[in-house]
Amino acid sequence: KQVLVLNGPNLGRLGKRQPEIYGHTTFDELAAMCVEWGRGLGFTVDVRQTNHEGDMVDWLNAAADNGTPVVLNAAAWTHYSYAIYDACAQLSAPLIEVHISDPTRRPEVFRHTSVITEHAAAVVAGKGIDGYREALEILAREPGNN
Numbered sequence: 001k002q003v004l005v006l007n008g009p010n011l012g013r014l015g016k017r018q019p020e021i022y023g024h025t026t027f028d029e030l031a032a033m034c035v036e037w038g039r040g041l042g043f044t045v046d047v048r049q050t051n052h053e054g055d056m057v058d059w060l061n062a063a064a065d066n067g068t069p070v071v072l073n074a075a076a077w078t079h080y081s082y083a084i085y086d087a088c089a090q091l092s093a094p095l096i097e098v099h100i101s102d103p104t105r106r107p108e109v110f111r112h113t114s115v116i117t118e119h120a121a122a123v124v125a126g127k128g129i130d131g132y133r134e135a136l137e138i139l140a141r142e143p144g145n146n
């Protein structure tokens with residue numbers, strides 16, 4: 001069973017980007033871990049990152065067409081993108097929202113809203129990179145997956 005792990009803007013610089021908030025694991029390391037964690041759960045995991053909102057909408061539209069479950073860290077788009085909101089609304093398979101930090105506990109008030117949560121079967125936030133593993137485990141427990 002295929003699973004998409006989709007990551008939004010600035011997450012390609014993981015490891016270098018504000019490590020005091022996001023840690024030292026690089027994006028490539030994260031991708032490799034997700035593939036391994038997925039394999040252990042019987043998933044073929046495809047990990048992607050983009051800084052371009054249209055790419056993300058295209059990927060989500062394809063996931064809707066194909067009935068593919070999605071683990072989504074929409075990064076800053078989480079807080080304001082109605083294009084991403086609309087794309088998430090069309091998904092048929094479960095969507096799990098992930099954040100490395102816990103945006104609801106950060107000082108910037110704009111981080112306290114999520115346009116994703118309404119469409120998500122679960123939210124995993126503030127668990128660091130391990131949150132992606134938790135998200136994959138939640139997907140594995142969803143009826144209809146595996």
Ligand code: DQA
Binds near residue numbers: 009077078099
């Ligand atoms: C993030 C939290 C967002 O507020 C922020 O814009 C990000 C990353 C996280 O993983 O903690 O880019 O989604």
